[in-house]
Amino acid sequence: MTLALVPAPVSCSESGGPGFRLQEDTRIVGDVDAAARLTALIAARTGVTPCGGEGLLIDLRIQPGGAPESYRIVADAASIVITGADAAGLFYGVHTLGQLVTAEGGHYVIPAVRIEDEPRFGYRGVMLDVARHFLPVETVMGYIDRAAALKFNALHLHLTDDQGWRIHLDSRPKLTELASASAVGGDAGGFFSKADYRAIVDYAASRHMIVVPEVDLPGHTHAVGLAYPDIVEAPVSSPEVLAIVESHGGAAPTAGEPYTGMAVGFSSLRIHDEATYDFVADVVGELAAMTPGPYVHIGGDEALGTSPEDFALFMQRVTQIVADIGKTPITWHEAGAAPGIDPSTVGQYWGFVVPLYGMDENARRFVRNDAGLILSPADAVYLDMKHADDSPLGLTWANGPTSVERAYSWDPAGVIEGVTDEDILGVEAPLWTETIRTLADIDLMAFPRIAAAAEAAWSPAEGELRSWESFRVRVGGLGPLWSGLGIGFHASDEIPWAAR
Known part of the structure; x- marks a missing residue:
């Protein structure tokens, strides 16, 4: 499966295991601003607003030490952790996670992945x-x-x-x-x-x-x-x-x-x-x-x-x-x-x-x-x-x-x-x-x-994802994410647009 990640991250590996299922009782904890942004992204993509409760956990952290604006995502069926080297890195990690939301049957899931990412240019x-x-x-x-x-x-x-x-x-x-x-x-x-x-x-x-x-x-x-x-x-x-x-x-x-x-x-x-x-x-x-x-x-x-x-x-x-x-x-x-x-x-x-x-x-x-x-x-x-x-x-x-x-x-x-x-x-x-x-x-x-x-x-x-065929x-x-966010994009016939 090709993940809808743009721009392409430095590295992305899928574990092959079951993904993280999004539900109303999903808990988003950690940085308050990042949590609010992720909640809005999930709602725009799925129509479901995570309200917290006893559900599975998404943890948003800032951990200094990495390259400026860098982040890491580790996701599996039980939890998701996004770690930014700074507030900007966490912000970008949240938007990457928003892109990962995928329709699967009657549910929305985030695949089990590990992503390491940082910018090429400042x-x-x-x-x-x-x-x-x-x-x-x-x-x-x-x-x-x-x-x-x-x-x-x-x-x-x-x-x-x-x-x-x-x-x-x-x-x-x-x-x-x-x-x-x-x-x-x-x-x-x-x-x-x-x-x-x-x-x-x-x-x-x-x-x-x-x-x-x-x-x-x-x-x-x-x-x-x-x-x-x-x-x-x-x-x-x-x-x-x-x-x-x-x-x-x-x-x-x-x-x-x-x-x-x-x-x-x-x-x-x-x-x-x-x-x-x-x-x-x-x-x-x-x-x-x-x-x-x-x-x-x-x-x-x-x-x-x-x-x-x-x-x-x-x-x-x-x-x-x-x-x-x-x-x-x-x-x-x-x-x-x-x-x-x-x-x-x-x-x-x-x-x-x-x-x-x-x-x-x-x-x-x-x-x-x-x-x-x-x-x-x-x-x-x-x-x-x-x-x-x-x-x-x-x-x-x-x-x-x-x-x-x-x-x-x-x-x-x-x-x-x-x-x-x-x-x-x-x-x-x-x-x-x-x-x-x-x-x-x-x-x-x-x-x-x-x-x-x-x-x-x-x-x-260069990299596995850095080709026109991969990008399109x-x-x-x-x-579907752009539509949910109200972006009236040009539906170019060069692109195989996903239905949901």
Whole structure:
């Protein structure tokens, strides 16, 4: 029997003996938070809520000493013990146990197994774009729940773009007063208050996730010009940019007017104006003070409205601003072309699985600085790409539609020549929202491909379970659990979905 475990654990052995039968009198003891989470998972999967009594025992323990985020599960017919090396490890062990629940006859059982597990990479992220379409706090929290259950531990929030500014800052109040009301397609905008942002950070922490805020600079800044026009350049209308506008549809951008199209590359801050760096220092400083995690993402992608020389100067100064306030800067890989960036800067590679146009060389600079890379190859883990040509949502620019098999069939250490596991901070699966408006849209686009990204981030590179044929069966077994949790996943015909 193939167990529905995703991401694949380091080791899993079945004893062959009878499993543990779940019933209402099942007792769940130990860590209170973990017990509440496991109770909810069992109820969602089975319809039965363990209420305690004289039944069989599930014991949830934290026992320091193992690798960070690691856990062990020992299950037989008489009892189950989950031991986490820390609270995060226990949390992940509980979610693994939730995946193990299996329908057997008229009952639900957990097979007799021993699992030993720990992550391949320390950074396992999802990115949610709340700039192209604004998404409310409840939707972000719903996505946190979904991602954390698959052992992701970072939520990268893309808070700003040409279409809108989504976070209130006391130091620059005009950003939300004047630049937050628009979105792609003329939809309503919106923004997070500081209390909203704090609620997201706290909710993520309760699921053992950090928040990585991004303000995208120096391009993707048309919205900044609605609030502070003196620090932005006029939209660039070069032949390259006009071709992008035409291919994406919608009108060309106009200075001082909200932008509701999907084109990129036309905006820029004023690189040689000291007021620009005062703005950046205000924004980054206040955002960093609101964010307990170690990272602040400052963009750096698709800056077609900025000359290479000016881009290099800007990224040098801005990465230094971030480093000086005690945070680690993250930039998209284009910033690797800037020779003076702060050496602590982490690069995020969004090129293809087979690199094009020298993107890999830009990415290598971060490795040479010993800062590391986050791998986000667009044609594998951009969750907003269409599933198929006729998908109602999504885009196709990253090598056309992305099947589940293509989302799975890559390895982080195989993308950029010479970059090994030791050079890789982790893996992140972005979800851009040009066509995404609701949590239901997120579910349809992310699942099941988000599970493939989770396995790339967590699981060993090799092993008995690390194959497409194994994965498609394992993820198919999660269909009933996902349905019980209210996740409206895309029922891809690549996957043999379990009925119950």
